[in-house]
Amino acid sequence: xxxxxxxxxxxxxxxxxxxxxxxxxxxxxxxxxxxxxxxxxxxxxxxxxxxxxxxxxxxxxxxxxxxxxxxxxxxxxxxxxxxxxxxxxxxxxxxxxxxxxxxxxxxxxxxxxxxxxxxxxxxxxxxxxxxxxxxxxxxxxxxxxxxxxxxxxxxxxxxxxxxxxxxxxxxxxxxxxxxxxxxxxxxxxxxxxxxxxxxxxxxxxxxxxxxxxxxxxxxxxxxxxxxxxxxxxxxxxxxxxxxxxxxxxxxxxxxxxxxxxxxxxxxxxxxxxxxxxxxxxxxxxxxxxxxxxxxxxxxxxxxxxxxxxxxxxxxxxxxxxxxxxxxxxxxxxxxxxxxxxxxxxxxxxxxxxxxxxxxxxxxxxxxxxxxxxxxxxxxxxxxxxxxxxxxxxxxxxxxxxxxxxxxxxxxxxxxxxxxxxxxxxxxxxxxxxxxxxxxxxxxxxxxxxxxxxxxxxxxxxxxxxxxxxxxxxxxxxxxxxxxxxxxxxxxxxxxxxxxxxxxxxxxxxx
Numbered sequence: 001x002x003x004x005x006x007x008x009x010x011x012x013x014x015x016x017x018x019x020x021x022x023x024x025x026x027x028x029x030x031x032x033x034x035x036x037x038x039x040x041x042x043x044x045x046x047x048x049x050x051x052x053x054x055x056x057x058x059x060x061x062x063x064x065x066x067x068x069x070x071x072x073x074x075x076x077x078x079x080x081x082x083x084x085x086x087x088x089x090x091x092x093x094x095x096x097x098x099x100x101x102x103x104x105x106x107x108x109x110x111x112x113x114x115x116x117x118x119x120x121x122x123x124x125x126x127x128x129x130x131x132x133x134x135x136x137x138x139x140x141x142x143x144x145x146x147x148x149x150x151x152x153x154x155x156x157x158x159x160x161x162x163x164x165x166x167x168x169x170x171x172x173x174x175x176x177x178x179x180x181x182x183x184x185x186x187x188x189x190x191x192x193x194x195x196x197x198x199x200x201x202x203x204x205x206x207x208x209x210x211x212x213x214x215x216x217x218x219x220x221x222x223x224x225x226x227x228x229x230x231x232x233x234x235x236x237x238x239x240x241x242x243x244x245x246x247x248x249x250x251x252x253x254x255x256x257x258x259x260x261x262x263x264x265x266x267x268x269x270x271x272x273x274x275x276x277x278x279x280x281x282x283x284x285x286x287x288x289x290x291x292x293x294x295x296x297x298x299x300x301x302x303x304x305x306x307x308x309x310x311x312x313x314x315x316x317x318x319x320x321x322x323x324x325x326x327x328x329x330x331x332x333x334x335x336x337x338x339x340x341x342x343x344x345x346x347x348x349x350x351x352x353x354x355x356x357x358x359x360x361x362x363x364x365x366x367x368x369x370x371x372x373x374x375x376x377x378x379x380x381x382x383x384x385x386x387x388x389x390x391x392x393x394x395x396x397x398x399x400x401x402x403x404x405x406x407x408x409x410x411x412x413x414x415x416x417x418x419x420x421x422x423x424x425x426x427x428x429x430x431x432x433x434x435x436x437x438x439x440x441x442x443x444x445x446x447x448x449x450x451x452x453x454x455x456x457x458x459x460x461x462x463x464x465x466x467x468x469x470x471x472x473x474x475x476x477x478x479x480x481x482x483x484x485x486x487x488x489x490x491x492x493x494x495x496x497x498x499x500x501x502x503x504x505x506x507x508x509x510x
Contacts, residue, residue, distance in 0.1 A: 009120065011130060012155035013112040013137075014145045015093070019050040022089045023079060025141040030077050039066045040081035049081050053143070083109070093142065094235050099287035099333045100129065102242055105152075105232045111159075113152050113232060120148075122246050140291070152232060153224035156181060157198075172224060173199030180220040190217065198224070239283075239337035241275075243267035250289050250330025254318050257286070257331070261314050264336035265307045272341065278303025281340040284314060289329040296321060299377060299401040301365045303344045309366065316373040368400040377401045389463050390471075391506065392426060419461070419478070421488050421507035431489070433503035438495040441477045445489065447505055452481045460491075472497075478509070 015021070019038045023029040029036050035055035039046045046066035055076065060069050070076055086109060094104045094112055100123065103115035116129060123129040126148045137144040147158035154169055157179035162171060172179070175198050177190045195201045201221060222228035243264045251257065261284070272278060280303060286294040298313045318325075372380045381397040388394050433445035441457035458478040465471025472493040480486045486509035493501035 007117060008115070008150055009117045009126065009148060010150070010152045010155045011114040011116050011126075011133070011146055011148045012107075012152065012159040013093075013097070013114065013133065014156075014159040015090070015110045015112075015137075015142055016145070017050060017052055017143050018089060018110050019081065019086050020052040021142045022086060024052075028079070034075045034077050035060060035073050037066075037069060037076055037078050038081050039069075039078050048078075091235070093137070095293065096291055097133070098236075098285070098293070099335070100133065102234075102236075102335065102337065103238045104235045106235055107156070111156065113155070115234075116148070119244065122244055151224055151226045152230055153181065153220060154226075157224060169225060173197065173202065177201055177217075180217065180224060182217060182220060186217055239339055240341060241268050241271045241279075241338040242335055243271075244333065244335045246333045247331070250332050252327050252330050254322050257318065257334070258311065258315060260334050261311055261336070262307070264334065265310045268336055268338055269305050269307050269310075272305040272338070275341070276343060277341045278305040278344040279310070279338045279340070280304075280342050281338075282310065283337045283339050285335045285337065286325065286327070286331045287333040287335070288327060289332050294325050294327075294331075297339075298373060299369075301368045301372075301382075301400050303342045304369075305344065309369075313369055313373055316370055320374060372399075372401050390466070391420065391424060391463075392428070418509065421486075421509045423510075424488075424507040425505065428490070428504035428506040431503050431505050433489070433491075439475070441479065442489065442503065445503065445505075447487075452485075452487075454479045455482045456480045463490075472499075476506070 020029070020036050023036065023038075033054060035058055036052040037048050037055050037060060038050040040049045041047075042049075042063075048060060048062055048064045048066065048069055051060045051062065055069075055073070058073055060073060060076070066078060069078070090106060090108065090110070090112070094106050097104050097112060097114055101114050101116050101119045105113035105115075107113055116126065120126040120129050123132060130146045130148055134144050134146050145159050147155050147162060149155035149158055150169065154172060157172055157175055161175045161179045164171070176187075177195055177198060178187045179198060180201075182190070190196075190201065195204060198221070201217065202225075206218065219228060223230045245260055245264060247260075251260070264284075268279070268282075279300065281297065281299045284296040284298075286296070288294065296314070296317055298310075298317050300309075300313065304310060368380055368382070377399050380400040382400045384396050384398045386394055386396060429447065431445045431447045433442040435442045439460075441459060442454055444451060444453050446452070456479065460475035460477055463474045463476065465473050474490045474492055475494075476488065476490040478486065479489055487505050488507040488509065489503060489505050491501050491503050493499055495501060
């Protein structure tokens with residue numbers, strides 16, 4: 001397996017008292033100095049699964065039975081565990097952490113991983129970023145520890161067991177084997193074998209030890225030191241391209257947001273140029289001081305990587321949603337994500353500019369993009385041709401921003417004769433027709449209470465019905481009456497089959 005990147009930097013966040021902190025934030029826990037604990041039924045007994053700082057100072061520990069805890073501290077306030085609420089709280093914290101990096105991995109039940117590769121310099125460095133996250137979580141009522149390391153496993157171990165959060169990989173050797181994220185049985189087995197620290201495990205003979213203690217411990221050891229990759233699933237799929245800006249002071253106005261957009265668009269366009277691609281869908285994420293995220297999405301009908309065009313679309317969008325942003329406390333950071341990108345087809349430029357009598361495809365797409373931003377993507381449509389035999393289903397409408405393969409232009413017939421009318425009735429209108437022979441063209445038909453005599457007729461053009469829907473076969477005829485009006489008629493069904501064939505007028509020729 002390939003080794004992990006040497007330039008990767010991971011920040012692990014540990015929330016040791018997430019359950020009790022959540023209760024205190026909700027107002028359900030007592031506000032005095034009484035100790036607080038969370039319990040759950042384990043091994044047919046109620047055991048403590050989380051304790052607050054006060055309870056820990058008074059001697060209460062995890063896995064202690066609830067009866068023993070009450071005997072030690074009669075004033076103990078105990079609540080039954082709510083794992084679903086704890087998971088929601090952890091997810092909310094993960095969403096808040098996306099203002100620092102778009103790659104946030106949830107490590108239940110009390111941890112998070114943040115991929116801060118290339119992001120730390122925006123916040124003054126790795127140590128400043130770590131201290132900022134811990135301080136702001138504390139201000140929100142959550143006690144936390146954090147550490148930065150080249151691998152997730154090393155960051156996890158340092159955040160939970162290291163005395164100095166800025167330690168390096170070499171300091172892992174002094175940590176206990178539990179820091180390798182082993183289950184209690186595996187850690188207990190290692191201790192019985194005399195392996196109490198990660199350093200002892202690293203220096204032990206690998207082949208013999210693997211045979212006795214299993215490959216799990218050695219895999220975790222290799223992952224912690226970067227010798228084996230570790231697959232982590234982010235909370236949300238990371239965008240292929242993004243740009244982030246953090247502000248020294250919160251911003252409040254649309255004009256300030258548009259000014260920031262100039263820099264963000266410039267950054268993403270530079271990255272798009274390197275990939276030879278353009279943006280199809282973009283999302284501007286505004287991170288509020290109040291902890292809420294505002295997402296403004298914009299789509300384009302064709303790949304775009306011009307700063308002016310992107311700014312114009314976001315200006316139109318902000319004018320529409322400005323009242324819903326609600327930036328009362330200000331915006332402290334902004335990130336522009338390229339959610340969907342596509343290659344840009346290079347076209348030759350004209351040496352001589354000639355005046356055109358019709359809009360170019362680029363101009364049409366620009367108008368469609370602006371109208372889609374103002375009116376909504378579902379209200380701006382384009383015609384679309386489908387490769388289906390049924391005439392009423394051979395064309396339709398699609399969103400102007402939807403990505404479809406370019407349809408080939410329909411070539412006119414070589415003889416210049418129009419085989420099908422432009423105007424079709426939906427649905428086809430029934431008529432009464434009379435033919436000289438059962439399968440021949442009509443000689444007269446009655447439509448809208450008027451009897452029409454057929455002067456000329458061409459056909460038939462047979463279109464077989466869709467066998468999945470048990471549709472009948474159609475025979476189409478182009479007919480002209482004595483007054484020069486031309487119709488497109490068809491007979492549904494064949495003589496000799498079940499049922500009597502019916503006639504319809506499907507369209508009119510100009």
